[in-house]
Amino acid sequence: MKFFLILSFLIHVSTLPSQRVINKEISVNGNIHLTESITVPKINRGYTLWLPDKTEAKGMVVFTHARRDTINSDEIIDYALSNQLAVLYTTTDNRLEFFFYDEKMQEIENYIQEVTTAYDIPKTNLLYCGMSLEGTRALKLAIYGKGSKSKYKLTPRAIAICDAPLDMVRFYKEMVKAKNLNFTSITSNEGAWVSGYLEKNLNGTPIEIYDAYVNYSPYCYAADGGPNIDLLKGIAIRCYTEPDVNWWIETRRKDFYSMNAIDLAALVNELKIRGSKQTELVITHDQGYHPDGSRHPHSWSIVDEKELIDWFIGIMK
16 A cells, blocks of 8 residues: 655644753655555654753763654653653654664664754663563664664663563464464454565575574574674663563463563673673563553563663763
């Protein structure tokens, strides 16, 4: 299905008692084709930036998901602003962005460059954050920033990811298994679109084109960490996970091999083996819940947001 770009460009600045909010949106119509039979609507590209009102920002927390609310803040925004940190939410037109292509990562880098330059935010104090696939994006964006194709060569001071899939060889196999098992509609549907989307963009399966999956992965166990892991050395990294394997077995028929926790533990271990001094695995218990109160260990709620900001401030010093 063809799509077109609406020439609509909006920057809205809202000034509240303790912060400034800048919202830039480029409206887009059309759909993202995940597989031949599964599509999702595109979202507006751009960013929402929260800034301390009366002081210069000492650094910036960066998320790659849409948060267009310019009126209501939340705990991480309030606490970051109170500690002179800006908070940026920035997106491409794909809410399920995998960063398969360089131009998508460059688009996000362009937004970060734009706001750091316009509002005098130190590029040396960036914290990339993300839950699940957003965490994968955080690592891939950092890896891209150290490569020859990056225009601005942005490197975060720190990265915090929560239960993100990193090893795409493992992840693909798990998605195919979930699709074929068909234990719940949630897992089977996810397995179908994720495996199909990986095949579409990496031009085959790991059996057919193994190197493409290894090169795409921020970390790959079967390839001794993969070609990208050394690019993460020198960046402070925190990996959060709540590996409640009994919950996964009972509700999803998944085990440790199916959980992203295995990737996070392996990444942290491999970075430590390679000499990293600021790499941590944070394991929680009974902290994973969705906003409606339902139990789910694959949730950002396992992250203590204030403690995370305190950790980042400590890294900045």
